[in-house]
Amino acid sequence: MGGGGLRHDIPPALLTLAPFGAINVHASLLPRWRGAAPIQRALLEGDRETGISLMQMETGLDTGPVLLQHSCSIESRETGQSLHDRLAKLGAKTLIEGLDQLDYLQRHAQPQPIFGVTYADKIRKEEAEIHWESSATEIDRKIRTFVTGPVARTWSGEEMLRLWEAEIEEKPLSFQHDQPGTLCHFDHGGIKVVCGEGLLRVTRLQRAGGKILSVQEFLRGNAMKVGEKWGKA
CATH class of the missing domain: 3.10.25.10 (Formyl transferase, C-terminal domain)
Incomplete structure (x- = not known):
């Protein structure tokens, strides 16, 4: 699952090395909760919804265009473990769906809005x-x-x-x-x-x-x- 903690360390040349560039599965509905701990931050904040974003990677921290998103509700007694497990399954499904239509999705990729950006700092x-x-x-x-x-x-x-x-x-x-x-x-x-x-x-x-x-x-x-x-x- 993409947490975002290391993406800013990836050399820019690697992001364009592959024919379709680099894509990432991130465990939030971007631009909310960019960064290393999106699952934990969503729970701590009391969010009622989260999801998976398939995004084109850039040098910025989870700033790339979104190719595909799927949402899921956060249950009232959700734990970090149960939400992680559900998002892992949703992430795998989203990745397979995205790879099947990658060319189309990249041509219709949506830039992330400038409003609603939040950051999921690493848990201390x-x-x-x-x-x-x-x-x-x-x-x-x-x-x-x-x-x-x-x-x-x-x-x-x-x-x-x-x-x-x-x-x-x-x-x-x-x-x-x-x-x-x-x-x-x-x-x-x-x-x-x-x-x-x-x-x-x-x-x-x-x-x-x-x-x-x-x-x-x-x-x-x-x-x-x-x-x-x-x-x-």
Whole structure:
């Protein structure tokens, strides 16, 4: 799948070496999300649609004319892995379709519009850190996006926890004044954490160096207290 991270390093002479030039399969609807991490950025931003762009390569970063595009919806509980897998299949289909009619598509290629350009910067490891002052919606997106790495993480005291799965819940009035990161309830259905807006019910998590556990398995071997806080002090 074309992420775009290395295209600006390709010598210009190579782009015209082949009779039809160089084409690329990019995992977004260009010009939105040019760059290295289009799948992750679409999920983090809460986009409802993405897709595949077959493009003629230029020296610029994903700036070339678009030959063919196919869109797909982003499901409400989509993860980085599930969206990657769906786009991989759509990308293969788009590439085959494009190669079958490449001459025609190149003659009718559409320059990318100058409006709507966004850039999908490479994911940095520190982006996986959860800031509980954020809304439950934003934190949930982060958890779902980063299941393929670097995996969303928080802290319980000095211990790092990786969060693999969670659900959003409304914040009851009784918890409105609790500080973000406060554990307000836990049982076999999940560990509920106060967010800047809403609650997050964590259902799968992992201690550093340990296995990924359901919350039921996790609570068997880890003492939690209502009122304790997650996150860096």
